[in-house]
Amino acid sequence: MNEDVHARAKHLILADHVEHIAQHEREWLDQHLETCTDCDRLADATQKALRSLRAVSVPLPPSLASRAQLRVYLRIEELRTHRRGSWALWISCGLSWGFGAASTPYVWRGFQWAGQYIGVPNVVWQMGFGLWWALPALVAAGILLVEKLGEGSSETQ
Numbered sequence: 001m002n003e004d005v006h007a008r009a010k011h012l013i014l015a016d017h018v019e020h021i022a023q024h025e026r027e028w029l030d031q032h033l034e035t036c037t038d039c040d041r042l043a044d045a046t047q048k049a050l051r052s053l054r055a056v057s058v059p060l061p062p063s064l065a066s067r068a069q070l071r072v073y074l075r076i077e078e079l080r081t082h083r084r085g086s087w088a089l090w091i092s093c094g095l096s097w098g099f100g101a102a103s104t105p106y107v108w109r110g111f112q113w114a115g116q117y118i119g120v121p122n123v124v125w126q127m128g129f130g131l132w133w134a135l136p137a138l139v140a141a142g143i144l145l146v147e148k149l150g151e152g153s154s155e156t157q
C-alpha cells in the first residue's frame with residue numbers, strides 16, 4: 001500500500017468526527033481499517049481521545065448563571081424604567097408648553113397688573129414674566145442633566 005492510501009485514511013478518520021463522511025468514503029475507510037493496523041490504531045486512539053474529551057465537562061457554578069441572568073434582568077428593567085421616565089418627562093414638557101402658550105396672555109396681564117400695583121418699572125415685571133416662562137425648561141434641563149450624570153456613575157460600577 002502506498003502512502004496516499006494511509007493519508008486518505010487518516011484524513012477520513014479525522015473528518016468523520018468533524019463533518020461526517022459520505023457513505024462510499026465510510027465503506028472505503030472500514031475496508032482499509034480491517035487491513036491496516038496502523039490506521040486502525042489511529043482510528044481507535046482518536047475515538048478514545050474524543051470520548052474522554054466529551055466526558056470531561058466543565059462544571060459552572062450555578063450561581064454564575066443566575067448572577068448573569070440577574071444582571072441582564074436588572075439592565076432590562078433599568079432601560080424600561082428609564083424609557084418610561086423619559087416619556088413622562090416629554091409628555092409633561094409638552095403639556096406644560098401647551099398650557100404655558102394658552103395662558104400666556106393672562107399671565108402677561110397678571111404680571112403687568114402686579115408690576116403696576118407694586119410700582120416696579122416695566123422691565124422688572126417683564127423679566128419676572130420671562131423667568132416664569134423659562135423656569136419649567138430650566139427644571140426639565142436640570143432633571144435631564146441629573147439623569148445623565150446618574151447613568152454615567154452607574155455604568156462605571
Ligand SMILES: [Zn+2]
Nearest residue numbers: 006009036039
Ligand atoms: Zn493505513
